[in-house]
Amino acid sequence: MTAATDLLFRDDAYLKTSSAAVVAVDAGQVQLDRTIFYPLGGGQPGDRGTLRTEQGRIIRVTDTRKGETPDSVIHLVGEDATALAVGTAVTAMLDWDYRYRLMRMHTCMHLLCAVVSGAVTGGQISDGKARLDFDVPGNSLDKDEITARLNALIQEGHMVEARWITDQELADKPELIRTMSVKPPTGAGRVRLLDIAGVDLQPCGGTHVRNTAEIGPVAVTKIENKGRQNRRINIAFASQ
């Protein structure tokens, strides 16, 4: 189970469906030659959806994980995997409503990094809400102020773009790395940067919306004190 997969979501996060071929099957696990399914990582949950065979059989993908090697993606399908053999052609389809909410919330986390100064020590994105932990001393963070600044950045409609730099360029700019707990994956020769022009720039391999306006209204629901210098900021969509 170590086949490399063409990561279609990395170049186009808006792909909702694609054709693919099964390249490996194991107990409840399927690998494809190309995929639109994002695997759990970087605080973003794995995608869900379906694989449909040419005979019309529909196999449900309940979650997606990284494989053992870079660029390998495991689609978790439970017992349904018996319907698939290596070489089977399938049409993959995302649970797009779920993924799009994750994309909106994930992009909002980049805006939160721009609003709050301090190293990010952890984070988690889930359906409709997310949290980031910041290394910030004292009680300087204000819920209403952060909410207002986030919504201003959202409404301003900033473009969101990914681009690549070399490992060496990243090594020369350590200030780009905001997250202390998750080091960006280097060693492949290049690192993907997520650029919200003039707002936030950092390595990220996740899926994002094209424009911050797509995020929609959000609110800081809670700021928790998680240790002497650790503040957990919880965000949720203000309207679903």
Ligand SMILES: [Zn+2]
């Ligand atoms: Zn990101």
